[in-house]
Amino acid sequence: GSALEPGMDTNVLGARSESLLRSAAAAACFGHGALAAVRTQAGATPADNLLQRMRLSGLGDCDVPLALVFVKGSNQIVWVDRWAVRRRVATPGVQPPWQPWLGESRTALAEALLAQFQEHLAELPASALADPVGQWLHWLPPAGFLAASGPRAVNAAAFLGALAPVSEVATDGAQAAALLDEALRCDALMLPAAARSLRVYRIGGTSGMRLFVRDRRQRAHAEEVWLDGARATLPGVNDVQSAIDTLRRRSCAQVVLWEGADVVGILQGLPKGRPTRLCFEPGRYTLERPLEIEGLSELSIEGAGAVLVLPDGESVLRVADCDSVHISGLAFEAGRSFGFERSTSGINGALDISGTAKVRLHGVRARCAPQSTLSAAAIVVRGGSGSKGFGAAATVDVQIRDCEAEVGQGQVGILCLDVSQARLHDNRVLPAIAGKRYADGILVAGRTARHVVLARNQVRSAQRGMGVGLSDAGAKDEPALQAGSVHLECNDVELNLVGAVPDGRYGLFVGNADQVHAKGNRVRANRSDASRLRLHGLRLHGVYGSQILVQGNLFIGVETGIEFQPVDSTDGVENQVMWAFEFNVLQDGSGPVFNAHSRLGVVEQFNVPALQF
Numbered sequence: 001g002s003a004l005e006p007g008m009d010t011n012v013l014g015a016r017s018e019s020l021l022r023s024a025a026a027a028a029c030f031g032h033g034a035l036a037a038v039r040t041q042a043g044a045t046p047a048d049n050l051l052q053r054m055r056l057s058g059l060g061d062c063d064v065p066l067a068l069v070f071v072k073g074s075n076q077i078v079w080v081d082r083w084a085v086r087r088r089v090a091t092p093g094v095q096p097p098w099q100p101w102l103g104e105s106r107t108a109l110a111e112a113l114l115a116q117f118q119e120h121l122a123e124l125p126a127s128a129l130a131d132p133v134g135q136w137l138h139w140l141p142p143a144g145f146l147a148a149s150g151p152r153a154v155n156a157a158a159f160l161g162a163l164a165p166v167s168e169v170a171t172d173g174a175q176a177a178a179l180l181d182e183a184l185r186c187d188a189l190m191l192p193a194a195a196r197s198l199r200v201y202r203i204g205g206t207s208g209m210r211l212f213v214r215d216r217r218q219r220a221h222a223e224e225v226w227l228d229g230a231r232a233t234l235p236g237v238n239d240v241q242s243a244i245d246t247l248r249r250r251s252c253a254q255v256v257l258w259e260g261a262d263v264v265g266i267l268q269g270l271p272k273g274r275p276t277r278l279c280f281e282p283g284r285y286t287l288e289r290p291l292e293i294e295g296l297s298e299l300s301i302e303g304a305g306a307v308l309v310l311p312d313g314e315s316v317l318r319v320a321d322c323d324s325v326h327i328s329g330l331a332f333e334a335g336r337s338f339g340f341e342r343s344t345s346g347i348n349g350a351l352d353i354s355g356t357a358k359v360r361l362h363g364v365r366a367r368c369a370p371q372s373t374l375s376a377a378a379i380v381v382r383g384g385s386g387s388k389g390f391g392a393a394a395t396v397d398v399q400i401r402d403c404e405a406e407v408g409q410g411q412v413g414i415l416c417l418d419v420s421q422a423r424l425h426d427n428r429v430l431p432a433i434a435g436k437r438y439a440d441g442i443l444v445a446g447r448t449a450r451h452v453v454l455a456r457n458q459v460r461s462a463q464r465g466m467g468v469g470l471s472d473a474g475a476k477d478e479p480a481l482q483a484g485s486v487h488l489e490c491n492d493v494e495l496n497l498v499g500a501v502p503d504g505r506y507g508l509f510v511g512n513a514d515q516v517h518a519k520g521n522r523v524r525a526n527r528s529d530a531s532r533l534r535l536h537g538l539r540l541h542g543v544y545g546s547q548i549l550v551q552g553n554l555f556i557g558v559e560t561g562i563e564f565q566p567v568d569s570t571d572g573v574e575n576q577v578m579w580a581f582e583f584n585v586l587q588d589g590s591g592p593v594f595n596a597h598s599r600l601g602v603v604e605q606f607n608v609p610a611l612q613f
Contacts, residue, residue, distance in 0.1 A: 018078050023138040026084035026116050032188050038100045083116035110184040113141040130155040134191045142214040143183035149207045156210045162195040171201045176211050183213035259283035280306035294320040303330025311335035314376045315352045324358035337371035349380030361400045370408030374439050377412035378405035383419045397421045405429045407438040418446035425455040437496035442466040450484035458492045463500050465493035469511035485515040492522050497529035506539040514545030520552050527557040531590045536563040543567050548579040561586035561593035577601035
């Protein structure tokens, strides 16, 4: 019998014991245990049950069992169970060994199972309908009905407990009949059973009847779908569910986003500290607020041509404090720049990445809106901001290639700030509005830049083309911050100086660097504007190390091709440096091809002064 629980009425305990006895007696009549054993071997001896044993003890062919009756004492009838022993008339199977598998008797048995359960359920105390089923029954039929309303309503969640699935499935009466017919082909479910052993269908709305059926995993669940694990190089795996679990444990999370999805909500729900891959399906995504991603380990975003638009903001996507980020095939369009005074961390970008040690951008298009003052950029990568506290000594590796920046008036195309390695190549920087100038094409700045490569980039309609320069907020007598090596190779810069005022205009600029290579670049400008603004094609002004090689550059329409102004870098020791300027050409200019403010260590040969065409 059951143990007496704290506060339990002895009458309740007695009712449970009587119900469990009734359930066990019915199971003996149905031959549940023996039937389960027979199912393991086709053609075995027919399942043994209590009724068959009674036939061997005196029941004849003319005796028809009507009910099981439990009598307590001399004349107290506790329960009468009809369907434990009754069966409708049915023809037997073709041969006795196959009766558990074939024939009408098998269907008659299934109907009796359902009828016995429903009658037993109807006679349980009302309090039992909210208790776990295992406290009152030893088994459940392969399908059964539970009332959801009325005086005999059953609390399905409490009654079925862990046997039930996570959620119910809505259906209608027509479908329910087919579900019931299919489920009754299964055997009864012996208790206790594995969790989630049942499915529950809700018939006709919230208050409708519940139909539970035995979960047929061999048809609908991946655990029962065979998989060749050896062929899939998954040793020890032999079903689909195990394969999914194994692959999921060893792969990064992949999230697919589509037009109309709650993109902001999905991104906010990304688990921190783990690899994540985001795939945007093609389309145009209009956002109400910026997308923000932070705290992931490895982040990969693929766009396949998707466009993210923020009509009333300047930063469409902000990525912060990730170990690495790789973005490809995605476009960002910011519809508004608020102004520098409202920026929380300097110049913001339509694509804004900070505090991330490794950044890879490939095939990205970013557009920033115009502003009357310098306040935004199309693409910004900051190594020194972010909660990880990156400083000048941190390693921040940035590669930006085959990207396109569309720049609003007064703004910047690509800005890299406080990055130790910056490799920007094969990018295009264009005006967002044709013919309108913007401030800067490409800038690498801050307090650190160990290795910078700007190669084969195109800049169109900028007031200043490309600049690499570090700055220090310390005292004036402190040593200047120097970049390591700076390489400017085969870049093509076209300046737009219409209406510009004199303010340090240049095509290319390198300040404070240990090693400088500038080879094969081209800078173009309108001659009259360039002369008015004293435009330099390449400006070198700062503290330099032992090697400068400026070779084979073409300057068109600028006033001075190369303006070289070193600052206190050699302490008068000429043989410590090798500064070579050679094979550079100034075309259609008004000044010299090379103007050096110091001849110390300078080698100049075959530079061609202003050629007129």
